[in-house]
Amino acid sequence: MKTLKLNTRLIIPVLTFAVGVLWVVYGLKNYGWWDQGPGSGFFPSIIGIILAGISIIALLEGIKMPAPEYVKASWYPFIAAFATVGLAMIIGFFPAMFLFLEGWLKIYEKYSWKKSLPISIITTAALYGIFAMWLMVPFPAGVIFNAIRG
């Protein structure tokens, strides 16, 4: 199992500190603190100040802690989902879903065709039945289908 050490114990508080400061600066500059009453930036700025302060405490606590170990494989669904969405824009949502399911089971999990195909077909059909037929969600058909249709 390939692992990766990433010191997110420190990265996260640094990011939350930055977000807190951004909210305060942006809020005070653009939306205002008080104008005959609390302005649009009043509440977010207060929360931003508290977040920045708490983030410093979280950072100090994080320094003492070991960095968590990441399994590289946990990012695979994220990457695969991105690729599937890109593919969906070209060949349509349901063919892309089928290819994702089949590809995952076949390539990553090393399932046989006999085992993977029924799972991919049944899942895609169930998703089509629920989302396209029952909930009537208009999924994009993809550029290829649109080009053929004119």
Place this chain on the structure above:
Amino acid sequence: METLTLLLQGFGTALTIQNFLAAAAGALLGLVVGAMPGIGSLAGVALLLPLTFKFNPVTGIIMLSAIYYANMYGGSYSSILINIPGDSPAVMTAIDGHPMAKKGEPGKALFTSNLSSFIGGTIGIIILTITGPALARLGLKFGPVEMAALLMVAMTSLGWLLGDNPTKGVVSTLIGVLIATIGFDIVVGTPRYDFGSLHLLGGVSFIPLVIGMFGFSQVMEMMEPAKNGDSIDMKLSLKDSILNKSEMRRLLGPSIRSSFLGTIIGILPGAGATTGSFLGYMTEKKVGKNKDKMGTGVLEGVAAAEAANNSAAAGAFAPLLSLGIPGSGTGAVLLGGLLMYGLTPGPRLFQNEPEFTWGLIASLYVANMITLFVALSIIPFLIKILKVPVKIMVPIITAVCIMGAYSASNSLYGVMLMLASGFIGFHLKKNNYPIAPLLLAFVLAPTLERDFRRSFLISDGSPWIFFQKPIACGLIIFLLLTILSPLFRKLFAMTKKKRPPQGVSDSTLSPA
């Protein structure tokens, strides 16, 4: 009497064919998803949320509530059979449930779990029926100052209770509040924090956020080496699961005790089923007839934990409906669902939407009955459900997350938001930041901001207004005590360390 009449009218709504079927479908789906190890009730409700789009608000919420409710039943199955709790409230169930299964009584453990869940649920719903309207009447007396104070208490106490580190709970809560400020300012209607993006102008959509934070982040977590649960090489049959008379008698006491305790915990804003099951179990360990055997695989342990967590889940509907305050992350999803359907939970819900409110409460009675029936019927098939390999669940759940997020927004923005929040949620969880407070804060933040700003408008900018009103003052003192409690704990631990151990001082003082 008036409550009873309204409840009977509610049954009229709950027992229409459509609503009854929605509750039954919700119960079945909730049980199956809840039983699958590694998904949990929060992810389960989040993943199944898009299925309710098809219905009108009343039916949609009835189905969602049944899913939530049945998830509480289902969470215990993997605890008992393979020692992996389906969700956090089921952690206490594993302590006695799994040893029971190992002793050759898996069916009896499951039967106990189902029956005590039913007892807990029933008592919880009865108390909800009584306290819900009373809480709503109390809520009507709350002005913006009291409401802002109550919302702050609800947000922080949940942040404090979850996770190993209160600081991280607060960070999570505050991030949730900041995300909620993106989009239109709810008080004056002007855009803010959209950073020039048209998508952000409309605010961060609730459903893709929930699916990502709880569903997709769970998928990423599933890719890590699994906690080694025990293998399931047992057979289950309904016949072997049925409890005899003496076992039924042993089950009743702990179930009833825990049900009352669990409901009270559930009603408290910010406390949920996890706290309920913990306290229910610990109380049984202190006062129960079989207290010495607790932890070795006795049905009292399963009954206490399960009755408490289900009654807390039912009790949590009281502050949710009457004050608009959810007791847990799953409650926050339900609140988001209510808001999505245009229903605003709060003191006026009982007055303005009696058909919906009482229909929902009545549907909980119905869902509880249906869930018990379905739960007992699926006992023989549970092994098959639990044996669904993670290898298959990962791509299927990923596909459901993508489709669900798209269907909620009809745009790729929803999918991108889901993926981004899943990625963030995974890294937060990996670093022990609890994500339920983030969701709770996201849902509650608009109301908090509105009341917070109104309070400051009334006081002309003075924060002392929170100390001038008795209820608000009491709540703020409670809030301060909660915030300072980690400091008190540290001080207490330091003084305890400094003091020599009792045994040593006794022996030193006693004559040789």
